[in-house]
Amino acid sequence: MPRAIISPSVLASDFGQLTAECKRMIKGGAEWLHMDVMDGHFVPNITMGAPVLSCVYKGVPGIFMDCHMMVAQPENWVNDIADAGGSLYCFHIEATTDAVSLINAIHGRNMKAGVAISPDTPSSAITDEIGAAADMLLVMTVYPGRGGQKFLERCVPKVAELRARFPEKDIEVDGGVGPKTIDICAEAGSNVIVAGTAIFGAPSPEDVIASLKATITTAQTKFSK
């Protein structure tokens, strides 16, 4: 049964704050930290790259960095992210023509490999071969590019389709996920939850983390029956 994992989407205005937020999230019960790497090409925004992730890793040794690569040509950054301490390298299927080779390259650098699909990409884009090779499948529930957007419920059936095809894989949802939208994500079979606004905008982030995790754990028990 895939375990419930909460991966807060951490963005901050300076490096000290970024490191402090990572520590606070881990203390609050988060297993992973979701690092949004945006390149200004695949998405209009630019956020951070390997040098910043490397500093975070040095500041919070052993941290599990769930690196969401919203980048064109994701093949180009595997070595840099691995050297920076990345634990999971999740690329967009829309940005590559040879997902299986890329997954093999990611595994070659001892990182887990994730494959993301944007809202307009069907779950069938993740072929049986790609899904079997990947460690994690990410269903975006907003258009990639920035936090604080409205959850797109129409993307949820893709989670259920992927859970039916890949019962043992980690399936992550990202975008507008929080206490109001967690139930349908959990019931569809997602076990890895990315949340930014819902966690960082809450008076008690640790309570939100605990509540999201409890909902996923309960739902996953039903899947294992």
Ligand SMILES: O=C(CO)[C@@H](O)[C@H](O)COP(=O)(O)O
């Ligand atoms: O990568 C993205 C959006 O591009 C997400 O990781 C968001 O940054 C999550 O933030 P919320 O939607 O939870 O505010």
